[in-house]
Amino acid sequence: MSGHSKFANIKHKKEKNDAAKGKIFTMLGREIQVAVRAGGADPASNGKLRDIIAKCKSNNMPNDTIDRSIKKAAGNEDGVEYETIRYEGYGPSGVAVIVDVLTDNRNRAAANVRNAFTKGGGNMGTSGCVSFMFDEKGLIVLDREEVEMDEEEVMMIALEAGADDFVAEEDSFEITTDPDSLSAVREALEAEGIVMASAEVTMIPQTYSELKTDEELKKMNKLLALLDDEDDVQTVWHNWDE
Template sequence: MSGHSKFANIKHKKEKNDAAKGKIFTKLGKELAVAVKEGGSADPANNSRLRDVIAKAKANNMPNDTIERNIKKADGDANAANYEHITYEGYGPGGTAIIVETLTDNKNRTASNVKNAFTKGSGSVGTPGCVSFMFDKKGQIIIDKEEYEGDGDELMMLALDAGAEDFEEQEDSYEIVTAPEEFGQVRIALEEQGIPMAAAEVTMIPQTYVKLTDAKDIAGIQKTMDLLEDDDDVQDVYHNWEMEA
């Protein structure tokens, strides 16, 4: 399994322009609101889901005051829209597998937009479960070596002692993998040591990766990714395309 592509994908997301960052913050704001509503508390100490979304927001460089403002707004707005979680699965070019997680208040609009994104990239939406078996649901924390100057072995021991399942060193990053239920405590252990995290979330990790060599296939899956990332209803996209760094 190639680990290189995971950090390449995260860098790709982080290097977006300011307009795209604004869109990411909007999506995170929606996720914070849903976490407050479904978790029953605006206090992260009493809402583990909210704690995890806050960690994800911080990893995406969302300012603390923006996070707090979104939480307060969600807590005080009884008339906030009811969002529904819907997951789509399908195939991109070259046999790539794609999972799309959405939060929507209009299922027909979202279904149409997701289908359009797949079609324009020469892919197709499949039935529920058609590709999710190719992924493992895991907590994933990625630390950029440019942001962390500490010792790799010490970091590994800290993570494993806190309950991590696996630790992998890459050329430009460290990756920590946890069971979903252990993610929070491992993340907190790193936070308490002031360790910067380039990514910190429960995610879907591919069991194997697909490398695309045909320029048309690469253009197609990139088209699908761009359309999905631009869709306000789409929260997360997981895929097994091995992106180049």
């Protein structure tokens, strides 16, 4: 994974999104709503909700905002039903792109995502057209500066809790798990007081694609910017070697 540090990407995204915290919190609120309606409002018995709460905290969402979102979802105050949809396609020069949306309007989401692909010099494909080029993994990222334990100790805690791999990068530790083991590994680290920069199920590219011309770079950045501006879009994965 060297050369593709997830932590570097997280820092970039957080810096870029500092002015858009309201949008991030809205997106996380939708995830809370879906989790509560699927498994209840008690994090003790709803593992998915526990994972999302951890994600909220890693994005600096205040505890009272998290609590209000859970109560709102439990009471179904707004009456809106969201569904998760995955779109796949290609950016410039065949860069593989996966877009996850959480929306209350399937037609609007599809049209807006398709428009982003088109304006970004790519095209939306069929379900499964690029996802086979990624591995779905749980990924936990630790900021080295925030970890007081020795590297060996952290690694053993993670591996004993069920992690598949532990990679030490220059500024971070990156722990990969099976998606179903993410919660157990995250909770084991939390129990030891280890702070996480992020803990989420992600799509890790098996190979990376390069863009070699200024025009390709311009189009790819436009595609990502248009997707980032869409309220329905939750997450975007790609195999562009930035």
